[in-house]
Amino acid sequence: MNTTIQQLTKHVSVRSFEDVPLDQKQKKDLLAAARSGSSSHFVQAYSILEISDTKLRSELAEITNSAPYVKQTGVFYIFLADLYRQATLLEAQGESLAGIQSMESLMVGIVDATIAAQNMVVAAESMNLGICYIGGIRNHLAKVAELLDLPRFTVPVFGLTIGYPIVKNEPKPRLPLENQVAENKYPREQFAAMQDYEQQTATYYAQRGLNPQQTSWSEKNVHFFKEVRRPETGTFLAKQGFLLQ
Ligand SMILES: Cc1cc2nc3c(=O)[nH]c(=O)nc-3n(C[C@H](O)[C@H](O)[C@H](O)COP(=O)(O)O)c2cc1C
Structure with a gap:
């Protein structure tokens, strides 16, 4: 195993960070990594917002159920699936927006955002920083869109909190x-x-050191999927202009 793969297999989400902001050079490097990912048809259908405003970060943190490590961290980014740029281009040329509104285009944006984020994760971990994805921003998509002043054809996919780890769990065993x-x-x-x-x-x-529990992967998955989570997601996506077909 080379050092890159060793680093990948040691990945753990970190949920406790020092109260130390990342410096400009670190953020520049993280963004360079994120923005170098592959992109379907090179549409680059994603955007990244750094949430530097403390009050805004707190408001977002309260939505996430992960408030402590969204508030106290090195940097907090939000990754958006974003076809707004393409919509303005098409509109300027009097073209229909049907190609933007499709489920396929939404998938393209979500995949592009995810590739960029995972590139950033790998870069951050190579810098000995810790990370945690924050899907919790989707607990209240409409509120997040309002707080970030999002235009149509943009969708918050997840946040990413990155900083200096205080504690780390052992890596979780993956599916065989x-x-x-x-x-x-x-x-x-x-x-x-x-x-x-x-x-x-x-x-x-x-047996894990932090937050030991009497449970298993199946039990957690049954608990997770036995109810429809975030049922308002479809309504939000439609409001953003997507046709979901
Ligand atoms: C898209 C996505 C969203 C996530 N959202 C959250 C979150 O809101 N809060 C949190 O504490 N962890 C979140 N996680 C972290 C997962 O719980 C974690 O990756 C998973 O339990 C596996 O653990 P590991 O990353 O330590 O290997 C998220 C992970 C992903 C990929």
Whole structure:
């Protein structure tokens, strides 16, 4: 394993940061990494907002259920899927916006934003910084859009908090290879046979240093998916101009 792969396999989300802002050089490097990612058809359908205003950061933090590590961190970015630029281009030329409004274009924007963010994550971890994605900004998309003054065809996908870690958990055991990787055809039984992973994750959660729990991956997933989460997401996306078809 080379050093890059070693770093990737050591990834853990960090939820406790020193109260030390990153400097301009660090942020410049992180943004250079983020902005170098691949982009579907080179549309670059994403934008990044640094939330430097303390009051705004606090307001956003309260929405996320992750307030302590959104407020006290080195930097907090929000990643947007963003087709606003393309919409203005098309409108200026009197073209229809149907190609922007499609589910496919929304997916392109979400994928582009995610690739940029993960590039930033890898860069941050290579600088010995800690990170945590903050999907919690989607707890109240309409409020986030209002706070950030977002135009149509923009969608907050997640936040990313980055800073100097105070504490770190051990890496979480990933799905066993045979439950996730196969050749050519989808092996239904193999991918859904969770017994080994059940054991492994029960042990991990019981024995981890921070926040030990009596649970397992399956139990957490049943709990997570048994209800429709954030049911207003579709309404928000439609309000932003997407047709969801
Ligand atoms: C898109 C996305 C959104 C996430 N949102 C949150 C969040 O709002 N709050 C939080 O504490 N962790 C959040 N996480 C972190 C996950 O809980 C974490 O990645 C997962 O438990 C695996 O743990 P690890 O990153 O330490 O390996 C998010 C992760 C992703 C990829």
